[in-house]
Amino acid sequence: MRTFDYLHAEDVSAAIEAAAQPETKFLAGGTTLLDLMKLNVERPAHLVDITRLPGLNTIDVSTDVIRIGALAKMSKVAAHAGVIEAAPVLSESLWRAASAQLRNMASIGGNLMQRTRCMYFRDPGAYSNCNKRNPGSGCAAVEGVNRNHAVLGTSDACIAIYPGDFAVSLVAFDAKVIIRGSSERIIAVEEFFLLPGETPNLEHQLSPGEMIVGIEIPRVAALQRSHYLKVRDRASYEFAAASAAVGIELEEDGKTIRDVRIAVGGVATKPWRLRTVEDALRGKTLDEATLRTAAAAAVEGAKSSGHNAFKIELTPKVVARALMTVGDIA
Incomplete structure (x- = not known):
């Protein structure tokens, strides 16, 4: 060190x-x-x-928006009664992450900023060829053991996944991140994260001298009927092989989909919104066949690197199962 x-x-x-x-x-x-x-x-x-900066650990659930300070602890947000009632997907994505000890320490802002678990990125002594850590050096994962790497949003320069859960739920529901530097700016969480392209070392839109001070999540109807499904190799303290944050709003008939929100994690280089699947489901009847047919589009454009090919088959199943759960037809 x-x-x-x-x-x-x-x-x-x-x-x-x-x-x-x-x-x-x-x-x-x-x-x-x-x-x-x-x-x-x-x-x-x-x-x-910045652990004791005043005013950045608040959690406020109003009729229109949920506001979470950047220094609020993961465990506090996950257990907040207002969050659980208004936005189950936010709570679930947090308590399904990490361990209890880590959730008690980790901040919401830091959770968004966590870096990939790619073993080649995390081992500079053994692998110098990591474009994320050493731009222009190559990507050891492309020809290496890449079971846990991305199939969506990849480039020839990098196939490392974004490892978080909470950001996936934020992207599904149009959350915004509040950034303060010489001035304050607010941007969509979906736009905050960058695709690797030829510059995988640039992961987000935060500039030097800026910090995340909070997150805002609009309270749409689909947020209250929401769910986070995380499929992983073991039941706890494990990163997602594939995950889905979903929410559904139904018409008054109780069977026609008025609105639907879907994002996936564990399979892409950033939290990945599935707008094509959403568009295919709006106005359709909520049933298993319809959900599975639409979910097939979840992996449009996916690219396997070898060991991670199973994610292309797994992801639509995770999306469909999450939607069936929240739609009470699982």
């Missing part, structure tokens, strides 16, 4: 000013950053501790 300077910021302005220095990282829960520092993947010269 590289030697670093440490600053305990007293307010947001001080934290932002300090973070404008080169080679600086924010420290909140530290559940990802400290691991990567120990592996020499992250090598900041300066750490800015």
Whole structure:
């Protein structure tokens, strides 16, 4: 681990000013950053501790929107009664992630910023060829063991998955991230994450001297009837082989789909919205055959790298099962 300077910021302005220095990282829960520092993947010269910044750990559920501060703990949001009632998918995506100990430490803002679990990315001593860590060096995963890698949103430069769960649910429901730097800006979570293209080292739209201060999720009808399904190799403390965040709003007849929201995780280089599947389902009757037929489009454009081919078959099944669960026809 590289030697670093440490600053305990007293307010947001001080934290932002300090973070404008080169080679600086924010420290909140530290559940990802400290691991990567120990592996020499992250090598900041300066750490800015933001754990006690005032006003950033709030959770507010109003009639129109859910607002979550960036420093709210994963466990607190997952257990919040208002969140559970208004947005089951948000709660489920959080308590199905990581372990209880990590959820008690990890912040919501940090959860969005977590980096890939690609073993080639996380082992600079053994693999120098990682475009995400060392731009222009190549991608060891393409010809390596790539069972846990992406089949959607990939490029020749990178096939690493985005590992998180919560961001998948946020993307499904048009959530926005609030960013503060020299000024404040609000962007869609879906647009916050970047495709790898030829620059997989650029993962998001956060610039030096900026920090996430909160998240806003509009309360649409489909959010209340929502679900997060996570399929993985073991029942706990495991990343998704494939996951789906879904929500449905029905017409008054109780069987026609008025609105539907779908995003998938564990299979793409960023949280992946399935707008084609959504469009295919709106106005259709809610039944198993219709859901399975539409879900087949979930992997349009998917590309296998060998060991991860099973994800192309698995993903439509996960999407259909999640929709059947939330539609009470499972």
